[in-house]
Amino acid sequence: MQTSSLKEEIWQIVAAIPAGSVATYGQISHLAGYPTYARYVGTTLKKLPHDTRLPWHRVVNSKGQLSFPAKSQPWHQQKSRLEAEGIVFIGNGFSLKKFQWQT
């Protein structure tokens, strides 16, 4: 079935990420069928409303780290949420290979 917009596709994929796991922008964009939309994924999540229920904090870059500058407010927030789900951080990042969402 067809969605109203590409961003809705992204929302559904992000919402499908299980707790305790994380996914990369490229992975999400690839699952959506557009491997080159990785950048649009981040930009779209950025524009999400403050009351969104999407687990945007489970989305990280391909380096297994947060896209925000370390020590930044959103950086700590995302880190805290991931840790609450069982993600173990090491320095500025974590073991992406162990926590990355496996389909």
Next chain:
DNA sequence: CAAGGGGCTGTCA
């Protein structure tokens, strides 16, 4: 109507 930016990625040296 037109131009620029954005929570990125992959390849080359």
Next chain:
DNA sequence: TTGACAGCCCCTT
């Protein structure tokens, strides 16, 4: 191994 550059598409001003 790490550092740097260009390209992808949609949304906002």
